[in-house]
Amino acid sequence: MKGSIKANFRIVNILMVVIVYITTIALYGKVIDTNNIFSIKNIILLLIFIFISFVLNSILIKMITFPLKRIEKNMRMVSNGKVNEPKHIEEYGKLKEIRDFVDAYMSMFEVIQKNSFDLTGQQSKTEIILEHxxxxxxxxxxxxxxxxxxxxxxxxxxxxxxxxxxxxxxxxxxxxxxxxxxxxxxxxxxxxxxxxxxxxxxxxxxxxxxxxxxxxxxxxxxxxxITENVKLDNLRKEFVSNVSHELKTPLTSIKGYSETMMNGDLTYAEVQKFSKVINQEANRMDRLVADLLQLSRFDYKKVSWKKMMFSLDDLAQSVCDKMKIQADQKGHKLECIVSSKPPQVYADRDAIERVIINIVSNSIKYTPDGGVITVYVGYVNSNAYFKVVDNGIGIPAKDLDRIFERFYRVDKARSRKAGGTGLGLSIVKEMIEGNNGTIEIKSQVNKGTEVIVTLPTKIDTKK
Ligand SMILES: Nc1ncnc2c1ncn2[C@@H]1O[C@H](COP(=O)(O)OP(=O)(O)OP(=O)(O)O)[C@@H](O)[C@H]1O
Ligand SMILES: [Mg+2]
The missing domain is CATH 3.30.450.20 (PAS domain)
Structure with a gap:
């Protein structure tokens, strides 16, 4: 059977009427005029049959096609996106078969809707990831x-x-x-x-x-x-080249002087002089290697701080006393002033002592003879601080940002002559940060430099 349900029903209907009519004639010859099949009585009877049958048929057709039409309309609205889900569709299923159809449709719709939600969710998740x-x-x-x-x-x-x-x-x-x-x-x-x-x-x-x-x-x-990676790579290359260079210079001297000594024919004074140079250069290499090892321990987090409470002003005073001889050699006036007695600080005492020595020795090195170097100790808010102020050569503003980098020196030749390797401040910075302190440098060329270090006065739970 092809065509619509309605057309098919009509054909079936006509066939039914004819069959019923013939059967009626056969069975009820008395009711129907069998002598003249097309008599007025028979035709009226036939029309009544047809009418009743059509009414019944229409009711049946309506019961089946009406809900199907509504369901179809609803499906189209869903597929066109006019509504999100089928509405009141269950109400149309008065007949069992239609109800089963509606149920099947609804469960199919739910599966599709779930998949579509999953897909939309997946899509928006991917979009969010891509965007961020x-x-x-x-x-x-x-x-x-x-x-x-x-x-x-x-x-x-x-x-x-x-x-x-x-x-x-x-x-x-x-x-x-x-x-x-x-x-x-x-x-x-x-x-x-x-x-x-x-x-x-x-x-x-x-x-x-x-x-x-x-x-x-x-x-x-x-x-x-990959800017950071490239920078790190360059830093690594620079580092290797710096280390090689720093080692090569003293090694060349040691090699040269030792070869000269081996060749003999030297006076006692010359031997003394050459041995002194060899010793100085060896010491320089020793310091460099010690500093590098120290930095490598910081890098591999192998440093364990022995933190304790101690008096910062006492420590600063004792460092100044120790460095007095060094300062005197250059005719500097080195003094320690306690502006306001700070509470005890909580840090690794030996490390902080190294920090003060490092900063004060920089001031001694980079201040022309006869300078003034003052170590102030005090406290602001809950932090204790010490400040090393000199009236030396100062640091140009463009170099200030890089001063804590390994091997960074404003004037390589001057620093090397003074025995420096450019690692001092990078070690200082690691030490201060490891003790939860801060370090800041202010400087003006030919006027002087001020290095300010703050340290915590409260016991912290960090290692
Ligand atoms: N007080 C200062 N006055 C002027 N320049 C300074 C001062 N302190 C540091 N600098 C500059 O900063 C550079 C880096 O200092 P840092 O202490 O790291 O290295 P160094 O003194 O050259 O060598 P090292 O400390 O390893 O012996 C120095 O070479 C110097 O140019
Ligand atoms: Mg130094």
């Missing part, structure tokens, strides 16, 4: 058009929405790559490029992406900011 990723992501379709670009990519690559194709973007970034080769050639699958945009070093990787059936769908471009 530190790495840039750009997706191109097979026609080389940008189909997605996240905020990080726009920022890192300094692009705007006018850059909407693979060619425009790669041209702007000065990367020469063939889109189709990335997408179709297996040995072209991953392409990396390193570029610099707006002071940032970027690592860019191009990868093709595929549909389930492994049909290429486009190319994804991943952008990673």
């Amino acid at each position: 990723m530190a790495d840039g992501v750009v997706a191109f379709n097979v026609s080389h058009q940008v189909i997605h670009i996240n905020k990080s990519a726009l920022r890192l690559l300094a692009l705007d929405s006018t850059y909407d194709t693979f060619e425009k973007i790669t041209k702007r970034l000065k990367i020469s790559l063939d889109f189709d080769k990335i997408m179709y050639l297996p040995n072209y699958k991953t392409i990396e490029a390193k570029i610099t945009v707006g002071g940032n070093s970027l690592n860019i990787v191009f990868v093709p992406f595929f549909s389930d059936k492994l049909t290429p769908m486009g190319v994804i471009m991943m952008v990673r900011n």
Whole structure:
């Protein structure tokens, strides 16, 4: 049977009427005029049959097609997105078969709705991740058009929405790559490029992406900011070169002088002089290696602080006393002034002693003979502080930011002559931070330098 339920019912109806009519004639010959089948009486009877049958038929058709029509309308509204879910659909199912159909439809709808929620959730999750990723992501379709670009990519690559194709973007970034080769050639699958945009070093990787059936769908471009890594790498290289250089200088002297001594024919005074130089250079190397080992212990967190409560003013005073001879040699006036007696500090006493020695010895080294170096001790808020002030050569503003870097020296030659390696302040900084203190340097060229260190006065629970 083809066509609509209604048409089919009509045909069945007509057949039924004819069958019923014939049966009635056969069975009830008395009621119906069998001599003349088309008599007025028979025709009226037939019309009554047809009428009753049509009424019954229409009721039946309505019972079946009306709910089906409503259900269909409802389904269309759902599929067109006009409503979110089928409404009052259960009400139409008066007949068992229709009810079963509605139930089946409803459970199918629930499954579809759940899958669609899952899909939407998944999509929005992916979108949120993409948008908040530190790495840039750009997706191109097979026609080389940008189909997605996240905020990080726009920022890192300094692009705007006018850059909407693979060619425009790669041209702007000065990367020469063939889109189709990335997408179709297996040995072209991953392409990396390193570029610099707006002071940032970027690592860019191009990868093709595929549909389930492994049909290429486009190319994804991943952008990673590797500025920090590049900086660290440069620092590492610089560090190795600095260490080699610092070791090479004293080694060259030791080698030269020892070879001269080995050749003999030297006066006692010369031997004395050369031995002294060798000893100084060896000491210098010893200090350098000790400082490097100390820094490496900080790096590997192998330093355990022996924190205790102690008097900062007493410690500062004793350091000044110890360094007086050194200061006197350069004609400096070194004194310790306790501005306000601070409460005891909680720190590693030996480490803080090294810190004060380091800072005061810098002042002694970098202040022309006959200078004034003062160590002030006091407290502000709940912190104790000490401040070393000198009237020496000072540090240019441009160098102040880098002064705590390993091997950083304003004037390499001057520092080396003074026996320095440029590691002192980097060790000081590690020590202060390890003891929960702070360090700050203020300086003016040819006027002097002020180094301020604060230390906690309360026992902390940190190690
Ligand atoms: N009080 C100061 N006055 C002027 N310059 C200073 C002063 N303190 C430090 N500097 C500058 O900072 C640089 C770094 O100091 P740091 O103590 O780290 O190294 P150093 O003194 O050269 O060597 P080291 O301390 O390892 O023997 C010094 O080379 C110097 O140029
Ligand atoms: Mg120093």
